[in-house]
Amino acid sequence: MDDAYEYGQIAAANSLSDVWAMGGEARLCMNILMFPEHLPFDTVQAILRGGYDKAAEAEAIVVGGHTIKDDIPKYGLCVSGVVHPDRILRNNSIQKGDILILTKPLGTGVLTNADRGGLLSDAEHKAMVDCMAALNKYAADAVRSLDGVHACTDVTGFSLLGHSYEMCGESGLTVIIDSSRVPLLPGADNYASMGLVPAVAYQNMKHLKDKVALPKDLPSHVHDLLFDPQTSGGLLYSVASQEAGRIMEALQKACQTPAVIGHVEGPSSHPVMVI
Template identity: 45%
Template structure:
């Protein structure tokens, strides 16, 4: 969708950028359509075939695993700050770099390791998708809040109230499953921040953690990676699925 009040060269740049990412992903662009609209919008629909022996599922995390996140979070907050014209150039650039980075390199770096579970962090935020993994795996997660990589200034903007509506919706949906006694509200907002083009969350055995981090470093990702949590057994009758550790 594209408004006729904008220079067509902008549309050309959008299309060129999209085509570049399609090529980087190893796919081909086979068609599309354009619609005049007041707000520019661009998106892709992907179809293909999956090699069944290479599927990474969002369940199967085991007690003793560590959780590795491959991108910093905060893009929803940064985008809200941009719309409010309150975002620093540094934060805007970092958010753009994160969002335009594919997960392909991170996924390839983990090949050959024992990945028990994997999910991408998108609209439900880190907590929402982490809860989804914990529930499906019937485990409990300790999430170390200060180890989670964050886009520059995202925490400050969250303190100012520049939080997207999706964050509050996410909290309402799964907040009852989080033990957040140790952390301030601002971190809660950040961890529930809906991500655009978020990273991957891997659950792997503790003994492979160092090798995994070394491989991710050698992959020269354009994003920050970190070990952010641990998986443990779910206690009998325990209703919570994630504890936030300061």
């Protein structure tokens, strides 16, 4: 990111997300900032201000932090949160018959690659930044008191398919992803078709090659986006089918683009199957 303030916002939103993925609420944050000594101080201030503003939006307090000299700027938060013990969400407790709901569109990995090359339109850039800086707090708040939420994970560097595999755990169940229903950020399909796929996506493909079944006629750009590493991606919920309508209604009021993208079936040849 060229804009230091936006960089701070996105890094903070990404750091905070794990607490919400477990059904919790963020409380305390500590900055972790690494930067070279030649980095202008106003840039450092802008990064920290972006992080502080997102923490404040999350109703969390920044209580301090650590700075480290490094050649490449790096920033994030160490976050502490709270959750009622009866409401902890795990990432591997899916149940047969569950419906899968994703709260943010995919494509941030491909789009940040395109952005480095100066290819994004202003509208595409804004949509990408807005998506990454958006807090998953609002989705988590919307479903916290609702019954029927069986599992949740945030979709980040391991891609949608990687985190879908994570949700299978040792259950022996199968996650079915309907590729036609997976939401994408504006321009993501175009830039994926141009081959602007991050190196991490290929690492994800290699790691998951024996764990994911893909249709032979799946378009190559869709294939690549399903393995695309996300920065500050959305929450992936596995919910009881009889409660899915009520949960979707709550999520639609809380965030812009929740989508039903699949379901959970019994054992099959692969833990994750794309249709």
